[in-house]
Amino acid sequence: MGCCSSKNADSKATRVNRWRSTGIVALRDSKLKTFPDDILDLDGSVRTLDLTHNRLVEIPMDISKLINLQRLVLADNLIERLPINLGKLQYLKVMTLDVNQISTLPDELGQLVRLEQFSISGNSLTHLPETIGSLRNLVLLNVSKNKLKFFPESIGSCFSLEELQANENSLEELPSSVCSLVNLKSLCLNSNNLKQIPSDLLTDCKALQNISLHNNPISMEQFQQMRGFQEFESRRRKKFDKQIDANVMISSKGLDEGVDL
Known part of the structure; x- marks a missing residue:
């Protein structure tokens, strides 16, 4: 039992180290319902975050910790709204939110002044x-x-x-x-x-x-x-x-x- 726990810990540590060294976090099709704390703890190390095809309902306010994030891909989830803190991701260039349940966008969207590609098709936006x-x-x-x-x-x-x-x-x-x-x-x-x-x-x-x-x-x-x-x-x-x-x-x-x- 202890051996198994040790292996899991090593595997988790290895994964986090890989994310930190590459700057890329990709957890597609992982049945996630919440953002893993391990990702948010990486702070400025993450440049690309891809959580496509999961079961995420919300984006945490703490996403603002990922201050160097350039690509945010959250397509095919259950997200209903965006946090106002999203506007603090000043280096974000690509944001993909296709196929979610978003009905409104915060005014803080306008703070993403480096954004080059924004895709939010298949949602419920009224304006x-x-x-x-x-x-x-x-x-x-x-x-x-x-x-x-x-x-x-x-x-x-x-x-x-x-x-x-x-x-x-x-x-x-x-x-x-x-x-x-x-x-x-x-x-x-x-x-x-x-x-x-x-x-x-x-x-x-x-x-x-x-x-x-x-x-x-x-x-x-x-x-x-x-x-x-x-x-x-x-x-x-x-x-x-x-x-x-x-x-x-x-x-x-x-x-x-x-x-x-």
């Missing part, structure tokens, strides 16, 4: 905080499969945003501020309630190469009559021509992806 506009380094935002009816005006301040995915929501309109997203390349809005999009979107978002509006009450004719459509179409075709020239395998559906209505 995004105005503070999301403080995420000036955000490149990818995925809020698909939620219950959003609108975006805050502040979304236009996410100047680095290149890809915005908001499929399967209840969006009825887009704020005019999205026209300020000059680096936006891909806008995915399938299965919403959009009857129109901002009239200056195609003229102001000169990097835009892909718009997907399938299953919305907006017609292809409406889209083609927008100012800047020809320029957008030229960028779209140029993008796919480059892929073909580089021998990238794409399907016929892929060729139509740029204007999916």
Whole structure:
């Protein structure tokens, strides 16, 4: 019995030492219901934390101890809310919270000023905080499969945003501020309630190469009559021509992806 306990202790110590030396904690599919204290005790040693596909209901306030955390992956859990202390993770660059039960985001989200990728698809969000506009380094935002009816005006301040995915929501309109997203390349809005999009979107978002509006009450004719459509179409075709020239395998559906209505 004592021998077995000793082996377990050694195994635990070995695991903690590995986490400390690599900076990577990966406990996928471990049936966890709470955050292991061993992780929180590592403080500044952890750079990547992946607890995908567990049974976590909450993120502890003490997560703020992981001051050097850069990647936080908590997809496929039972998390209902985010702690305000999350905003103290000042080095966080990637946060993945897909397939949880989150209905609101704290205003402190805006304190994650180094965040580059934020994915929270498959939750129950009804709105995004105005503070999301403080995420000036955000490149990818995925809020698909939620219950959003609108975006805050502040979304236009996410100047680095290149890809915005908001499929399967209840969006009825887009704020005019999205026209300020000059680096936006891909806008995915399938299965919403959009009857129109901002009239200056195609003229102001000169990097835009892909718009997907399938299953919305907006017609292809409406889209083609927008100012800047020809320029957008030229960028779209140029993008796919480059892929073909580089021998990238794409399907016929892929060729139509740029204007999916």
